[in-house]
Amino acid sequence: MSILKVSQMGHPVLRREAQPVDPDQIQTDAFQRLVADMHQTMAAYQGVGLAAPQVHYSIRMLVYLAEAEDSEDGAETFTLINPTIEPIGAEMESGWEGCLSIPDIRGQVPRYTHIQVDALDEEGEAISFEARDFEARVIQHEVDHLDGILYFDRMDDLGSLSFMTEYEMFWASDRDDEAES
Numbered sequence: 001m002s003i004l005k006v007s008q009m010g011h012p013v014l015r016r017e018a019q020p021v022d023p024d025q026i027q028t029d030a031f032q033r034l035v036a037d038m039h040q041t042m043a044a045y046q047g048v049g050l051a052a053p054q055v056h057y058s059i060r061m062l063v064y065l066a067e068a069e070d071s072e073d074g075a076e077t078f079t080l081i082n083p084t085i086e087p088i089g090a091e092m093e094s095g096w097e098g099c100l101s102i103p104d105i106r107g108q109v110p111r112y113t114h115i116q117v118d119a120l121d122e123e124g125e126a127i128s129f130e131a132r133d134f135e136a137r138v139i140q141h142e143v144d145h146l147d148g149i150l151y152f153d154r155m156d157d158l159g160s161l162s163f164m165t166e167y168e169m170f171w172a173s174d175r176d177d178e179a180e181s
């Protein structure tokens, strides 16, 4: 496994619409290696999510970290291939986000609090589930990466944008997740 270079804002790959993954490719060694490398890269950067365009692959795949069902197990990592999401209800909430492709900056982004997710997992099996709150936020952020959208684009007020030092000084609270995705 290896740690991949993370693309930074300004790189055209982050603004491109990523291509669907051919399901027949999922079981290949090359694809499985990319999945493993993305999980390792996310861990190395202490991220909570990472989309393939962020490691210079313009394909519809992402990995993310969420609390395990049994919270004593801590966090668990997931892979979503060709994901589609649909809001369940219209409720949105503003929350702090950061992005590994826009390091050391935080901003408040409105996101749906409850979504339906359909995707393939890293074995190519169809999965379907509902996500809420922080998990729903991370998935919306990552799926946006597959469509060439960065969280700045989703902000309704750029006034909350903060450098990390100022964010920690003035805005961070214990309940905010510090990670980027």
Ligand code: NI
Residues within 6 Å of the ligand: 098, 099, 100, 101, 141, 145, 180, 181
């Ligand atoms: Ni991001």
